[in-house]
Amino acid sequence: MNLKAEFLECQKEKVKEIEGILKDFLPEETGYQKIIMEAMEYSLMAGGKRLRPMLMKETYLLFSGGEKRREDKVLHAFMAAQEMIHTYSLVHDDLPAMDNDDYRRGRKTAHVVFGEDMGILAGDALLNYAFETAAQAFDLLPEESGLIGRALKILSRKAGIYGMIGGQVIDVKKTGEAVPIEVLDTIYELKTAALIESSMMIGAVLGGASDAETEAVEKIAKNVGLAFQIQDDILDVTGSEEALGKPIRSDEKNEKTTYVTVYGVDRAKEIVEEMSREAAAMLRELPGDHTYLEQLFLQLIYREK
Ligand code: GRG
Numbered sequence: 196m197n198l199k200a201e202f203l204e205c206q207k208e209k210v211k212e213i214e215g216i217l218k219d220f221l222p223e224e225t226g227y228q229k230i231i232m233e234a235m236e237y238s239l240m241a242g243g244k245r246l247r248p249m250l251m252k253e254t255y256l257l258f259s260g261g262e263k264r265r266e267d268k269v270l271h272a273f274m275a276a277q278e279m280i281h282t283y284s285l286v287h288d289d290l291p292a293m294d295n296d297d298y299r300r301g302r303k304t305a306h307v308v309f310g311e312d313m314g315i316l317a318g319d320a321l322l323n324y325a326f327e328t329a330a331q332a333f334d335l336l337p338e339e340s341g342l343i344g345r346a347l348k349i350l351s352r353k354a355g356i357y358g359m360i361g362g363q364v365i366d367v368k369k370t371g372e373a374v375p376i377e378v379l380d381t382i383y384e385l386k387t388a389a390l391i392e393s394s395m396m397i398g399a400v401l402g403g404a405s406d407a408e409t410e411a412v413e414k415i416a417k418n419v420g421l422a423f424q425i426q427d428d429i430l431d432v433t434g435s436e437e438a439l440g441k442p443i444r445s446d447e448k449n450e451k452t453t454y455v456t457v458y459g460v461d462r463a464k465e466i467v468e469e470m471s472r473e474a475a476a477m478l479r480e481l482p483g484d485h486t487y488l489e490q491l492f493l494q495l496i497y498r499e500k
Contacts, residue, residue, distance in 0.1 A: 206249075213245045213252075213274065219276035220328050234309045234317035235324065239282050242440070244500070247390055248274035250419075251398040253491070256413060257483030258402030259478040266339065269332040270401050273346055276329035277394050280354050283321035288372075290314055293367070294445060301440030316329070322424050326351070340438045346397045353393035362386025366451075374452035380421070386428070388420025395419075408481065415477045422470035423495055428453035429463050430499070438500045471496045 217239055224232040251274050289296040289304040290311065297307050306314025329350055332343045352358060362385025369378065385478065395416040397411045430439060431446045432455050446453050454463040476487045 198490075200495070202487070205487065206491070206494075208401040209249055209252075210245050213248045213278070214240070215496035216248070216271045217275050217278055220272065220331075222296045222324065230309065230313060231316055231320050233318050234305055234313050235279075237308065237318060238286050238305045239279060239321065243282075243300050245278065246423075247394040249278045249491070250391060250416070250488075251277060253363055253488045254395040254398030255402040256398075257481055257485065257488070258399055258408070259402045260483070263422070265336060266342075266401050266403075269339065269343060269346075270398070272328055272332045272335065273350065273397050273401065276325040276350060277390070277397070279321045279325035279328065280350070280359075281390055283318040283325070284359060286314060286318040286321065288363070290318075295448065296442055296445065298436075298443050322354075342401060346400050349393050349396050351394075353389040358385055358389035359387075362389065369452070371450045372452075376457060379452055379454070379457070383421050383424040384417065387424035388417050391420035391423065392416040411477065411481065415474045415481075418470045418477070419492055419495065422467045422474070425454040425463055425467045425470070426495060426498060428455045429460055429467070431455070431462060434499060440500065446500065467496050 221236055221239065222232050224236065252270065255266075255270050285299055286305045288294055288298055290306055297304055305317045309317065326347075329343075329347055332346075333340055336343065336370070354360065356364075362382050365378065366382045366386055369382070374382070391404045392413050393414070396409055399412040404412065428446065431443055431453070435447055436443050442448075446455070454466065458466065471492050475492050478485050478489055
């Protein structure tokens with residue numbers, strides 16, 4: 196097998212393992228409110244790259260040395276929580292009041308299948324259940340409550356008004372206007388990079404990284420997150436609906452300023468490559484075996500979905 200095929204095979208295995216973890220943490224579908232558990236499962240298990248839990252685990256492995264540890268079960272709770280938060284953001288972003296999209300991850304969006312009321316509630320439920328899931332870590336490993344508290348602080352802040360929600364607010368409010376590049380960078384940093392930062396930072400914290408190492412991880416993740424969003428802008432113009440599993444040209448439809456409208460596709464591609472390579476170079480300064488993570492960063496430059 197060549198290196199690329201080996202990486203893709205390994206990635207497939209990792210995605211499968213993550214999906215098993217997500218299933219384990221989903222609530223039982225029971226009670227008069229059962230429909231909400233079904234809508235949560237529908238959205239969470241719809242596929243997707245599972246990038247955030249993957250980044251969390253791979254960063255954890257850098258610092259934990261790859262041995263089986265008692266912190267592993269705590270890590271799993273946080274991986275599931277992070278993917279629930281990410282999925283809620285997609286469910287809400289697709290609602291009629293936001294982007295009004297009918298397809299996501301190759302299937303009908305939650306509000307189309309379950310109705311707008313349940314779509315809103317499914318997003319709310321995933322967000323709240325993410326914190327219920329992460330809080331289970333206190334029971335799983337009571338002697339590490341300090342570590343778990345630090346991870347929870349990162350999870351909540353990066354998803355909130357100083358992170359993803361903050362970025363989405365600026366994005367919504369600026370839609371239809373020409374946005375200066377420094378505002379666009381703030382939107383990308385908050386809306387997209389913040390969850391990538393929290394994924395990698397939580398992995399680092401649970402793996403035993405020092406404060407300085409966790410800060411270095413935050414910088415790497417910021418670069419990855421910005422590059423990821425710019426690639427998303429590019430794919431919105433050059434990608435196919437089939438590969439992406441969602442509509443293309445949505446930025447144009449929503450009159451959004453993006454890296455493509457500011458710099459053009461070719462320069463935007465160069466910026467993605469520069470940022471990803473810079474992230475890979477910073478990664479090499481960290482301990483542990485970076486082979487897989489580095490390949491993952493580089494794959495993001497050339498991804499088609
Ligand atoms: C509604 C509070 C709230 C926030 C929404 C994340 C987000 C903010 C909106 C989704 C639309 C979008 C283009 C976000 C930028 C980040 C991004 C590219 C998300 C898609 O993530 P992927 O590609 O999705 O990892 P999969 O389906 O692979 O998990």
